[in-house]
Amino acid sequence: MKEQKNSRRQFISKSIVGLSGSILASGLPLSSFAENKITAVDEADSSHDFLTKPYLQAPSSDSITIMWITKQLSLNWVEYGETEKLGTKAQQCSHGMMNTNSKINKVTLTNLKPGTRYYYKVFSKQILDFQPYKITFGDIINSEINHFETFPEKATNISWLVLNDIHDRPESFSQLIDLNQNKPFDFVFLNGDMFNYQTDENQIIENLLTPCNIFSSKKPFMFVRGNHETRGKFSRNLLDYYHNYDNKEYYTFQTGPVYAIVLDTGEDKKDSHPVYGGTVNYDSYREEQAAWLEKQMNTKAFKKASFRVVMMHIPHYHSDEEHGTTECRRLFGPLFEKHKIDLFVAGHTHEYGMFEPNTDHSYHFVIGGGPETGIRTLIRIEANSKILKLQMLNDSGKEIGVFTLNSKRKNL
Structure with missing residues (x-):
C-alpha cells in the first residue's frame, strides 16, 4: 500500500554502521538520514510503488525479519521503535553494501527486547x-x-495455526483463518503445497503474499515446501520470497514449551523420473536432513522441551507408497521413534486424519486436508509446559477432532 510519496528526490547522506549487518541510528528522525537535494533529472517514475505490504518472518525473542516487494529497484530501510515515534533505522547490508539490486527487500531487526511490542514502518527510495x-x-x-x-x-505458552495444500486457491487463506474466530495465535505455519507449481513472481504475490496480508504484517508466517513447490520454471526463485531460520528449507525453532523441527520432504517421485529431466537430487537432500536431524535431537534443548513437534509436508504413514513417502519413512521414522517425538503434523494426502499412537508410530499423527471446499482444514495448536492441545476444524467450522497431550518430561 502506498502511504506517502515525498515531493522531491532525496539522497542518503550518512549512516552509522551497527551490529549484525544492520545500519542503526537511535533516536533520529528520517531527515537525519537523507538530505533533500534537487538535481537535473527526469521526474520520478510514477509507477514506483509497493507490490506487497510488509510481511514478517522468522520470529524469535530478540529478532525478526521484515520483507516486502517493490515495483522498482530501490534503496530500502525500516524505521522501528517501542512507540509509534519509531526512532531507530535498520537496512539490509551484506559485505558492506546495501541491497539496491533487488525488488525483494529483507531487513532483519536484531538485539530486540524479549516479550516486547515494536512498531515499524518500511521505506523504499526509488533508484x-x-x-x-x-x-x-x-x-x-x-x-x-x-x-x-x-x-x-522464557515463554510459558505458545499457539499457532497450520494451513496446508492450498493449491493456488488464495481465497482459502481468509476463509480458513476466519475459523479461528479471533483467538490469539503467535504465527501461522504453512505446511506445503500452497501452489500447484511455480510460474512467476505475480503468482507468488497474488496467491500467497497478498492473501496472507490479513495477518502477516503483524503476525509472522513460517513456511516449508511441499512437493508441488519443487515444480515449474520459477521453483528455484521461490526461496527468495520468504526467510526461514538460518536461511534453510529445513530448520528448528523453540519457543516456550515446544521444540519444533521442520523438514523439507522434497518430491514424491524418484529423482530418475522423466518429468524431472535429470534436474533434481532429493534422495541426497533427504539423507542430508536425516544426519542433521539426529544432531538436533541430541541437543539439550530438544531433550528438555515439554513437547517435541515435527512438521513436514509428506507423511511417512497413512499415505501412499510413493518413493518420497517410503524414503521419509526409512530415513526419518526411526529417528522419530528413537528420540520420542510427541506430535507429527503433515499434509499432502488431501484426506484429513488424526491417528492415535499405534504399532507403526508411538506418537500422535495428524494430516491436514484440502484443497477443495469440504475437505479443507484449519489446525490450531496451543501448549504450555504441561499440556499441548491440537484441534482440527473443517472448512465449515465443525470440529473434526482434538488431541490433548500431557508432557512426558515434567521433571526435566
Whole structure:
C-alpha cells in the first residue's frame, strides 16, 4: 500500500554502521538520514510503488525479519521503535553494501527486547539511475505503521495455526483463518503445497503474499515446501520470497514449551523420473536432513522441551507408497521413534486424519486436508509446559477432532 510519496528526490547522506549487518541510528528522525537535494533529472517514475505490504518472518525473542516487494529497484530501510515515534533505522547490508539490486527487500531487526511490542514502518527510495560514480534517486514511499511482538525469553505458552495444500486457491487463506474466530495465535505455519507449481513472481504475490496480508504484517508466517513447490520454471526463485531460520528449507525453532523441527520432504517421485529431466537430487537432500536431524535431537534443548513437534509436508504413514513417502519413512521414522517425538503434523494426502499412537508410530499423527471446499482444514495448536492441545476444524467450522497431550518430561 502506498502511504506517502515525498515531493522531491532525496539522497542518503550518512549512516552509522551497527551490529549484525544492520545500519542503526537511535533516536533520529528520517531527515537525519537523507538530505533533500534537487538535481537535473527526469521526474520520478510514477509507477514506483509497493507490490506487497510488509510481511514478517522468522520470529524469535530478540529478532525478526521484515520483507516486502517493490515495483522498482530501490534503496530500502525500516524505521522501528517501542512507540509509534519509531526512532531507530535498520537496512539490509551484506559485505558492506546495501541491497539496491533487488525488488525483494529483507531487513532483519536484531538485539530486540524479549516479550516486547515494536512498531515499524518500511521505506523504499526509488533508484532512477545507477552509475559507477553517481546514483540518482527518485521518490520515497512508505508503508503504514504496523507492529509485532517478540517472543518472551522464557515463554510459558505458545499457539499457532497450520494451513496446508492450498493449491493456488488464495481465497482459502481468509476463509480458513476466519475459523479461528479471533483467538490469539503467535504465527501461522504453512505446511506445503500452497501452489500447484511455480510460474512467476505475480503468482507468488497474488496467491500467497497478498492473501496472507490479513495477518502477516503483524503476525509472522513460517513456511516449508511441499512437493508441488519443487515444480515449474520459477521453483528455484521461490526461496527468495520468504526467510526461514538460518536461511534453510529445513530448520528448528523453540519457543516456550515446544521444540519444533521442520523438514523439507522434497518430491514424491524418484529423482530418475522423466518429468524431472535429470534436474533434481532429493534422495541426497533427504539423507542430508536425516544426519542433521539426529544432531538436533541430541541437543539439550530438544531433550528438555515439554513437547517435541515435527512438521513436514509428506507423511511417512497413512499415505501412499510413493518413493518420497517410503524414503521419509526409512530415513526419518526411526529417528522419530528413537528420540520420542510427541506430535507429527503433515499434509499432502488431501484426506484429513488424526491417528492415535499405534504399532507403526508411538506418537500422535495428524494430516491436514484440502484443497477443495469440504475437505479443507484449519489446525490450531496451543501448549504450555504441561499440556499441548491440537484441534482440527473443517472448512465449515465443525470440529473434526482434538488431541490433548500431557508432557512426558515434567521433571526435566
